[in-house]
Amino acid sequence: MIETRRLLLRPLEMSDAADVQRLAGDRAIADTTLNIPHPYEQGMAERWIASHQPEFEAGRLCNFAITRRKRGELIGAIGLRRLEAAETAELGYWLGVPFWNSGYCTEAAVAVVAFGFEELGLRRVQAHHLLRNPASGRVLVKAGLRREGVARQEFRKGERHEDIVLYGIGRDEWQRRWPAGTAPAG
DSSP, X not given: OEEOSSEEEEOOOGGGHHHHHHHHTSHHHHHHOSSOOSSOOTTHHHXXXXXXXXXXXXXXXXXXXXXXXXXXXXXXXXXXXEOSSTTEEEEEEEEOGGGTTSSHHHHHHHHHHHHHHHTSOOSEEXXXXXXXXXHHHHHHXXXXXXXXXXXXXXXXXXXXXXXXXXXXXXXXXXXXXXXXTOSOOO
């Protein structure tokens, strides 16, 4: 678990499935992410949550429920997926529409990037977002990542080929920005 000023990031549980389906099932979430389908059908949330523990045990994935500390409600999810370069991970996240523009995603991203460097010993964290979703880019910049370029028509989403914007930060750069233990807690 990771605590920030306003959030508790914890493992997802089967009891979260209804909230995951309701929040991730919003068309706006599917439209602004690459891996969330619409419609988000019955059973998808349970299968997604069930996949986390084996991936975690294999050292490939570390996913968290984003919850508000005071109320305990699930508002989104965030995680790191190790890439083939074992010391590199891809940051991914989604946040329920009612919680957009509140700073929650930035707060969670800073905490998870810090976790990746300080607890998992990563050398690099990277992320990407759809070019037409600049709000996600603002989250990444505030979390310390730098824009590295645009991959034109990198992914196909439905009938469209999407451009993505790539971001990254290395451990050395992170440590210069926030020496050990000084990353903001929200």
